[in-house]
Amino acid sequence: LEGVKIKLAAGSYASFAVDFALHGNATLANPFVIEGPETGEARILDNPTGDSLLVAGVEHVIIDRLFIEGAPNPSRSALHVRLKNAGIYPRGFQLLRSTIARRTGDGIKFSEVYDTLVDSCLFSDELKTDTTGERHLDFNKFDNMELYRCTFLRHRALNVKGGSRNAIIAECDFVECNLTVEIGEREGNGYWDVFDSIRDWAVI
DSSP states (O other): OTTOEEEOOSEEEOOEEEOGGGTTTOOSSSOEEEEOOSSSOEEEOOOSSSOSEEEESOSSEEEESOEEEOOSSTTOOSEEEEOSSTTOOOBSOEEESOEEEOSSSOSEEEEEEEEEEEESOEEEOTTOOOOSOOEEEEEEEEEEEEEESOEEEEEEEEEEOTTOEEEEEESOEEEEEEEEEEEOOBOTTSOBOOOSOOOSEEEO
């Protein structure tokens, strides 16, 4: 599937997964692209039992111009990008010009990702129904993350957990957020994460 582009017309789409079966097929020069329309809206509907859009262990995936609804389950996300098995990591993931509208879970959860770009996205609270502490954007371990020109509307914006390093956050707007960037967070086991390093950060 090297170099494949899926173009979605305006409309609503059931939740789906880009699974590790595609691992190794896409490259930096020929990525796997899912693209919404230039006019209108391609909306990924919420998943009552899982993540609305899951990218598991696939390299060089680009998602452009989608509206992704948040999951009604507080333990699930609108978009979840994660490793599949030990050693099968998402690398080179890009989210561009999209809207993430969280409900009760996180807007986006990144779990052990490498070389990630999020650019020109809107993190909306228009569908939010909870009063919990979930975030618009939750990173759990990354190396090389770039976040540019995004807008976060209210609630908790960005959380970075242990094992994370090398990040740039630039030209982002945090509108009435009660938390902008939080570094370090307690995990379910009750222990604080230990950072491998916290280096080369630039919040511009």
